[in-house]
Amino acid sequence: MRRSSSLALAAGALVVASLSGCSVVSQPPASADPSASAGASASPTVVPPAVPDLLSFQCLPTADPKVWTATGVIVNRAATADYRVTVFVAPPGTTTAKARRLVIPKVPTAVETAFTVEGLSVNPGSAPACRVQLVRMD
Secondary structure, eight states, rough: HHHHHHHHHHHHHHHHHHHHOOOOOSSSSOOOOEEEEOTTOOEEEOOOOOTTEEEEEEEEEEEEEHTTEEEEEBBBOSEEEEEEEEEEEOOOOOOOOOOOOEEEEEEETTTTEEEEEEEBOOSSSSSSSEEEEEEEOO
């Protein structure tokens, strides 16, 4: 029992480490930190593009401020590939959070491709921030 608990903690730490960096990541990883946080009133979050494949990203609360929707546009600057977008809304410094993941298959070269991630639950805490990770899956 103790060994499985340690394994679960290690796996959880790995997930947290990959998501809590608040960065947009493409291959190769970008060094910029494009996260933007909303104020205490949960105002819209707009993240400027930080890597070439993410042209735009916006994350807004819906009519229910506990649920947000993220939208963005990517452009594939290489050969056709799949992309994985992971988004979550949580206060800065959160160590565990529920995230939503979207796989966009076969994005053609040089074509702007829009995506939407709906139903993003706001994780507990104040001043939630929307964070995104973009991964090109070759």
